[in-house]
Amino acid sequence: MSRRLRVVPAAPAPEPDLALDPKATARILEGFIRSEVERTGRRGVVLGLSGGIDSALSACLAARALGPERVYAVAMPYRTSHAGSRRDAEALGRKLRIGVEVVEITPIVDGFVAAAGASSPGRLGNVMARARMIVLYDRSEERAALVLGTSNKTELLLGYGTLHGDMASALNPLGDLYKTQVRDLAKAVAVPRSIRLKPPSADLWPDQTDEGDLGFSYDEVDRVLALLVDARMAPGSIVARGFSRRLVERVARLVVRSQFKRRLPLIAKVSTRSIGWDFRYPRDWKS
């Protein structure tokens, strides 16, 4: 009688790995915020509080890093903004014991439209995002604070943000966390359920949702991005793992097309030492 060896199957290829240790990640990000505020000699941070999960988590991390008295939040509703957004922002401010100033951007945006026009919803959305940027940078000057950005890695990679608008900041603690990771971290640091569970939205017009704009869910796109960007897999190999070709190709295209938003403006080299080419210093130069 012949003996047959038991065949042990090979371990499956690793899945897109988005799991993180919330406690250790929060600690790194809090240290990051504290270190940058201290080395720049600023008093604290200023950030826009939209009522959404990204700004809520950012505010939470900043309050833990610096103490609530050094976090200045600004809620900046436009007349079409969801009334719940402002309520959620103010409730979060009370919970974190951070001051929340409300600055209506309606007159700024409408004044711009009256003077210069903004005919499409997309352009109007950009104007709103840039109006908020102006308010935040003004308040950062007033408070001697750094502007804390709230963009996440998914948005940054897809280019789902307004250049010189919501993408403008001094430091961006969530910039290396995908949206699904933001959710995990927000849960761990006790961001309220009402904020965590509402559908993500830029809130530029009624009933707008991110997933509606993008045409796919964050769960899906984050898994594709984790394979494409973090695991450096070729699009074809990702499709071979069961993801729809349409989705993978669209995501890959969006990442390439939005590269300009992730870099400083291009400078043509016409001297011996040029910014961006051979003038190379860290941002934390001498600090």
Place this chain on the structure above:
Amino acid sequence: MKPVRVALAQIAPRLGDPKANLERHAAAVKTARAEKADVVVFPELAMTGYLLRDQVPDVAMTESSRTFRSLLALSRTIDVVTGLVLEGPGHAFFNAAIYASQGRLVHVHRKVYLPTYGMFDEGRDFAPGEVLRAFDAPFGRAGILICEDAWHPTCAWLAVQDGAATLFVLSSGPTRGTRPGRGITSLPVWHDLLRVTAQFQTAFVVYVNRVGYEDGLNFGGGSMAIDPFGRTIASLPALDEGLAVAELSPEVLRRARTVYPLLRDENVDLVHRELERVRQRRFDLPGPEAD
């Protein structure tokens, strides 16, 4: 080897500011002396910070620089191992580490393997070291490796074949994410590597990794001392500054090298012959018969 108390100084250097870092060294020296340590070990580039880029020539020292002499002066009361930028002949800049004792320079190691991939760009700013030697410290023979050097097993192997029983590993290791239940992922990877190094080389490994932030990079800490059996004999937590003292015992070294006589049995001649053959093959060099 004599018994020696080694202090691991897990600090956050100030970027591009050797003067401020000299003060941080002096403070740690004071603490280490109070703990009755014989040697205090600092991280890679502890005198300058890591993300230097075009600041390299500005913070570089030679043996006659004032800051360098002040650094040596710190070693009058306790031996000092630390990382700095050294300018060599021909104005080449090295990511280097020194061992100083009694106010004098005992040994210089210039980082051999400069990581130039992913988030690292050291090959652009530094010249690679071309020498790997053990040296005689007052307590016994030792070797110094800087960060990436430890990822090439030949470095630890060479130092130990050259007589080292203690390996100082100075590092500026950035973290790269966390995983559930495992915390910061880069630290257990380092710890595994160092434990394997200690066991395979039957040597003490003293690892000092920096902490702090530079731009978005954060350095993980998790410094530790490991004995030749692979046991942790001192350790510091992730991310925070701190100082720990390890007692390196010659008795433990003797037992480890008796139980695991790997060093005794190492066939250096075989390695030499085979390496020569591999070298000829790889570079298409003429063999000995061509002469």
